[in-house]
Amino acid sequence: MKLGCCYYPEHWPEDIWAEDARRMAEMGLRLVRIGEFAWSRIEPEPGRYDWDWLDRAIETLHAAGLHIILGTPTATPPKWLVDRMPDMVAIDEHGRPRGFGSRRHYCFSHEGYRTECARIVTALAERYGQHPAIVMWQTDNEYGCHDTVLSFSDAAASAFRGWCAARYGSPQALNEAWGNVFWSMEYRSFAEIDPPHLTVTEANPAHWLDYRRFASDQVARFNREQVAIIRARAPGVDITHNFMGFFTEFDHHDVGRDIDVATWDSYPLGFLEQFWFSAQEKAAYLRQGHPDIAAFHHDLYRGCSNGRWGVMEQQPGPVNWARFNPAPLPGMVALWTLEAAAHGAELTSYFRWRQAPFAQEQMHAGLLRPDSTEAEAADEVRHAAKVLAQIGPQAAARAPVALVFSYEAAWVLGIQPQGASMRYLELVFEWYSALRRQGLDVDIVSPQADLSGYRMVCVPSLPIVPEGFAERLAALECPVLLGPRSGSKTASFTIPEGLAPGALRTAIPLTVTRVESLRDGVAEPADGFAVTRWREDVATALAPELADAAGRGVVFRHGKIRYCTIWPDRALLALLVERMAGEAGVERTELPRGIRLRRTQSHVFTFNYSAQGVFVPHLGATLPPASWHLAPL
Amino acid sequence: MKLGCCYYPEHWPEDIWAEDARRMAEMGLRLVRIGEFAWSRIEPEPGRYDWDWLDRAIETLHAAGLHIILGTPTATPPKWLVDRMPDMVAIDEHGRPRGFGSRRHYCFSHEGYRTECARIVTALAERYGQHPAIVMWQTDNEYGCHDTVLSFSDAAASAFRGWCAARYGSPQALNEAWGNVFWSMEYRSFAEIDPPHLTVTEANPAHWLDYRRFASDQVARFNREQVAIIRARAPGVDITHNFMGFFTEFDHHDVGRDIDVATWDSYPLGFLEQFWFSAQEKAAYLRQGHPDIAAFHHDLYRGCSNGRWGVMEQQPGPVNWARFNPAPLPGMVALWTLEAAAHGAELTSYFRWRQAPFAQEQMHAGLLRPDSTEAEAADEVRHAAKVLAQIGPQAAARAPVALVFSYEAAWVLGIQPQGASMRYLELVFEWYSALRRQGLDVDIVSPQADLSGYRMVCVPSLPIVPEGFAERLAALECPVLLGPRSGSKTASFTIPEGLAPGALRTAIPLTVTRVESLRDGVAEPADGFAVTRWREDVATALAPELADAAGRGVVFRHGKIRYCTIWPDRALLALLVERMAGEAGVERTELPRGIRLRRTQSHVFTFNYSAQGVFVPHLGATLPPASWHLAPL
Amino acid sequence: MKLGCCYYPEHWPEDIWAEDARRMAEMGLRLVRIGEFAWSRIEPEPGRYDWDWLDRAIETLHAAGLHIILGTPTATPPKWLVDRMPDMVAIDEHGRPRGFGSRRHYCFSHEGYRTECARIVTALAERYGQHPAIVMWQTDNEYGCHDTVLSFSDAAASAFRGWCAARYGSPQALNEAWGNVFWSMEYRSFAEIDPPHLTVTEANPAHWLDYRRFASDQVARFNREQVAIIRARAPGVDITHNFMGFFTEFDHHDVGRDIDVATWDSYPLGFLEQFWFSAQEKAAYLRQGHPDIAAFHHDLYRGCSNGRWGVMEQQPGPVNWARFNPAPLPGMVALWTLEAAAHGAELTSYFRWRQAPFAQEQMHAGLLRPDSTEAEAADEVRHAAKVLAQIGPQAAARAPVALVFSYEAAWVLGIQPQGASMRYLELVFEWYSALRRQGLDVDIVSPQADLSGYRMVCVPSLPIVPEGFAERLAALECPVLLGPRSGSKTASFTIPEGLAPGALRTAIPLTVTRVESLRDGVAEPADGFAVTRWREDVATALAPELADAAGRGVVFRHGKIRYCTIWPDRALLALLVERMAGEAGVERTELPRGIRLRRTQSHVFTFNYSAQGVFVPHLGATLPPASWHLAPL
Ligand SMILES: [Zn+2]
């Protein structure tokens, strides 16, 4: 795994570039990402390009032995461009334009802006497509950041109408698919259709789902246009995009198919603070991050682009954007780096080389402080670089467990939670964490993935079952666990004929006759676990494998396939993982709190995410806080 | 009491209508509400009516022995109509149009839309006014649902100016009434007046109160127009509107006067979840609903249309619209049905016959599942139908207790709570619940109601005292209890000359010299109860009947009339109910937690709303959870 | 100290004015503020002035021996004026106009409105500038109330562009200062610059800071225009403006320089309820207000206008605008009055004479009730007047402690809290309270103030260090305590070269190498105190004076100057105050909970803010609740 950093030569006086480059190389870095926010310097006035500084920056870095990841600057159109086409900005759900003054102030559907993007990307690719220093291209930056996937502009509305026409052919077919007879919502032409916002009460969930699909398609199309331009001018050079964490607004599997390497931006402390973790977890892992946050995304994005992936932005210290921004425990930056290697990353790039003393991210740490002294992370990077050199390249092995992740499922449960605590990402994360707490390696895969060869398959929830998925499941010989709401919707966001689990009934013979959501704090007892948040009644000839205290079935099993009718708590998940692993003959390792395992093709990594030293039985030793143990397999 | 259901023939293939009708009749249903959202099917294009399908649906249902409640479809204008007059939609308090894509996307003040409504209602009434199957008409659907009473459109602003001119005659009179000299808010013409939204800080409360009165009048006028059209074409056929729960945005007493039967939509589990009940109550009554939610509304709406009332929509299982949506405990659907009968309902109609597999309410249970199998409630309906047949028609008796409810009071306390926990609906509900916990039947009546003949009269709060009310109170010979803030405002939302209780001083000689609100958590001790939320100082020659620990009077009594200066907690309410009942010679029954009593002219009903069996002293027996006991009087 | 009240003759029938005036004088009042909301009565139609009523009101009051504080009515432009220039209203951060119907519906940047203000103020000053009854003028009313400092109107945007041009000279200089190269935010002309709202994510903090400076300057300019008009026509008459509590939206030191007397509006119970105090404090001081709320502002505003200050509005009973509005404990109105005297106020004026029975503030108590009977406060006012007469004029002495307060600091920490609990006002208040709990008198001063002569200097946080400040600090011979984030920003909201504390490094040789914020609930142990909310790592040769349990330095000391790296909790503040006072030889008095001390040049005041009697060691006696003890020095 190569190490790198994110660097903004345009932010610094040219006379320190060479020294910066020298220090990067000395620190063990080999890659530098540049360029992705520099539009106003590349094209300071309409049509006038200034390549000189960028040429020199690239040369200077290359001369120090570094290779470049070059970003397209389309996330930050300059003011002159916005002023030329003011309707290029997105419109938010309240109808307000999302103006200039930060970044991502564009609507993916605006044709004029897409033309401008093609122009600047073409210019960039023509100039640097064959440059020997450039080893990777990055399209745009963090698609969707700051809630920018959805836009409700005229451009978006118009594009959505076309999208609907292409999908349904006739308004009658759309009305039928969405069930628009309900509340007289029928359309007589596609021109009558608006985005689903600002309705008096909730819009039709089918309307919302198609709007989300459309918006995701617009992101993928936007990206694909840049990829095509770059490919034509930089043949053979890898293309990436840097995805975000806990983010499901567009289908990353779609975008992932068009690029060569899926990268993501890993901020374990910020993510812990901003998401659903309990106050206890937020306190326990304050300076380490929850032990499964980074790993979850590593395994998720490894499943997006044919197994090639990396970390484009790695948190090196306190960030600026969470409600609270603590500093990592000493050792964590190195530990996070090695966790990436343990999952098979091709690169880990720190964000950023030097903390900027100005503008929005001035409180975001870097490897250097604003005064160019080394920040705490610098020595950890050096150390990680050495360890990585010692152990050599690490390649991910096929994991014993496949966990099926669906962006569409996230949209469906988001559009219609039916209970306020029904969060798809949290549900999947809890399943993932349950597996990892027992020492199991996991591949997170799309519903289209080939599942053969896995020894356990987990499907936390898959409301819309893709064509052929049920048949593929039924053909598996390994234990399969299906979670609640699987098969509960058709592709048109309706309840399937014959009720849930719809197509999955070929895999397990039961029918969901009623669902209910339970308010936070309600826990109905069962044998060693509790029923919380969600439960389903089923009609089936199967005897329940597990039931609650009142005898209502909670887990049903049909051959290798199980269906769980509730939001499983940690105790139930632990029990199910244990049973499935036992049936599959997969070896488990019960890990102490805060300890995690991960194997590559050649090594086994043990990590201690605790703030305390922990005795690790499988090592027969105590690992200090924020430390790891490495062994060849 | 007849049973019925809500049915949408337009949602289902015509070839199952006859079988649906047969099954309804078999289940014990005799009424079917249809039509209220079907505008796009009745008039698929401007001016082209399609009656055929509706003719056949009515015939098919009628042929099975069912009678029809026919709804006007004005809650769901089709897209073509909205596109013809885009300014017909309401404008929300933030200035945003409330667009097409769900329902109720209209402004009550838009003349063009009112003309369209008159047209479609006329067409419907001309076709079906004399149809023998139609036994009742429903106007529109749930006026005000999704916060749709208030609109801030140009149409509304213009209508409000006319309303003000009619009420005040001159801008000078309005300025004087509102006290517009304060902050130089004086108007020189009615044309200068805007709706009271988007002001820098709160608008004049008198401005708000008149805007609420105006908006309520617009709803009543809108309804009255439909009633007049239907009456002229369906003479002698009952007209209803289906009101909602815990909803005070318009004066239901006003609308009630124009219709024949007040119906309402009863969702006990959803209401428990969405309103102010404590976390403990929400857990204890999770699958039953608080024992007084349905009863409260039964008694409230019985007081709206000359005593004729019913339940137009009865929750039959989990709903889709609350934050959490649990399933009713087995037995609750039948229990809720019998509670309606015990309050003298003419009908209980379940919402809905079959769960729709599409669109916004696809997660709302019906009597049938989407696959036409029977849902849990079906057998409970059958059982309830049998019990109702056995006991015969039940008529409400005049209750011993009158509880005075004022929509205007809800507006006044909402506009000017003066303490964040001052909620009129909760206050009235607590008084109601205190009476019912002691086994007392209650009539909830308007301030205009004839109070003679009652044996106890409770007025939880009546800030604006209608003409003659104080005199009527003073003439009563039964115990009367007045709550805080009664008589504290004039009709123009000013403090009365001579201070509160204003006109009520003829009933009890005291003067409120100061009021204060207490933050949540503050409880100042008194003898067996506590002072919370609200307290008033009074000047009076009366000795307090009850005082707090510091000797400040809490309850004052003058003959039969008491005034309570605080937000009474449950202990104080229990004490006051006990005293008043004792003085009135009204027999009380102290009921265990979760047990409720209700008497008709012929029977006494005992209900167990607990999730556990409860020993009921007055029965000498234990009632299982979600069960009832019935006995002739 | 003179007592007064706020009076609105236009609200009352003219035939009671004389009696009101007589009663005011009898109660001990000598000042009456009038006129500040009366525009619609002074100029009922465009250009037609009606002075008669105001002439008579002034004469009537004067005839009773009262003197007048006359307000300009520019906070309440009448409807006819708004209709003539509808774009004079402010635009809120969401882009919505802030309409007519309450008050302060104007944008400080609207030239047309400023012209109108100049016209009405000129007319008023010409008529009454030489009137012997007028002893003080008040400009406008509570600048900024209801979040009105910031406006995002076209007028504001245009004025901001001019402000930027004046400050920076060229767009290039502005780009450089703000760091606009970040995210391609560079401007090519000042015309391209918009206000920093409605950006996709946070705007550049430098953009925000300049927008706040600009908005503050607009307030000061608006005020200065009125001051100039009045001065020219009322030479020698004092001019004031009534500031608010816990309010930092504009720089009060700037406005204070242009007026003669800084007054403020003191509502201790409302402020306790509305601000950050803990639930326990809100309960303990429910009817008294926190013992430092009024004192803090007295000392703050005494530092704004050359030491001349007063209370223009004093809470006399329950108010109407807090979430909860309790009544003061008997005695508190007099106690608050004496606390003002103890800090050297020239006047305390009660808001208001008589409670209005109409409009927005009808639930706000006065000295009289709406029926003209005396409210609870009336006798307390009489009592306070007598005590004040007995002790004679009280002048503030120079306090031993200077506490440096910076409005700019409040903006910086508000724009970039970096941790959600980082609140500048709370931080300063805690430092102030720590001093006062040990019986120390405090001067709250601007960073420009002369600090020589103080015996202790506290700087809770001063991110941007004014020119010369560090040198002045270093020259002091008394103990100085600097708080976290001091010196952490340049004037352009960037991190200083050489890192924090920037210019302050001349005062204490250390460098802040990293900062972090800790989530609420996290408390890292130290010796008798805890680290919460905020902590900094420093590089320094100094040994820490205090460290946490892990040995990380918390307080560093260099000669007389200390730097505290954390948000100090109360235990640490108590320790530091004790040490510094010891070093300075300043006598402390450890006060029991709820007891406070304050000295004038002639007297020492002891106040009991508790709801219980408290034994006061330095008096050797128990003070009853809400009482005070007075002694000559
Ligand atoms: Zn190379």
Ligand SMILES: [Zn+2]
């Ligand atoms: Zn019939």
Ligand SMILES: [Zn+2]
């Ligand atoms: Zn005089």
